């Protein structure tokens with residue numbers, strides 16, 4: 001897949017490559033764990049369990065690794081969900097995110113080959129904007145070197161899918177969208193329909209419940225390593 005993308009970049013006059021951030025380039029598992037540990041303060045049984053968990057134990061939800069190991073009463077479960085939702089979609093725990101293995105090197109190769117890199121994320125600018133750029137830079141992703149755009153959702157009220165649909169038009173102003181990378185099949189399918197000539201890649205296996213099947217033209221990869 002990587003060689004195919006590099007060939008497409010070299011054959012386009014003004015190549016653009018679009019990357020989703022969360023669960024595509026960046027693993028949020030450490031963010032889940034840090035949020036769970038903060039919630040567990042003052043709750044001894046949960047605190048003891050959270051201390052034993054590792055980022056690898058987390059997938060799409062914060063509570064699944066807990067439920068697999070102890071009973072969660074409905075009151076605690078809904079308090080955890082509310083605490084998580086407020087914390088996860090803020091910049092308070094972003095320092096616990098880690099790049100997906102191989103992602104930084106690959107994005108740097110894409111950028112180094114002359115592509116314009118667009119980070120197209122559903123993170124909301126008003127709640128996560130400031131620290132998103134900072135953490136991407138600290139991980140080593142090209143952000144401030146030129147030919148890179150960070151496209152956040154204007155506010156938390158905008159729908160993720162609607163945001164990505166409107167942002168694609170802006171990505172196309174920059175040049176030819178030769179490749180896109182996503183973990184959500186609905187978005188990968190949208191990209192494939194919008195840029196039928198491009199390579200569209202579904203990364204990993206984490207996606208929201210009830211996601212549609214990926215379009216047959218969408219390539220699937222486990223990661224970038």
Ligand SMILES: [Mg+2]
Pocket residue numbers: 020021022023024182183184
């Ligand atoms: Mg994502």
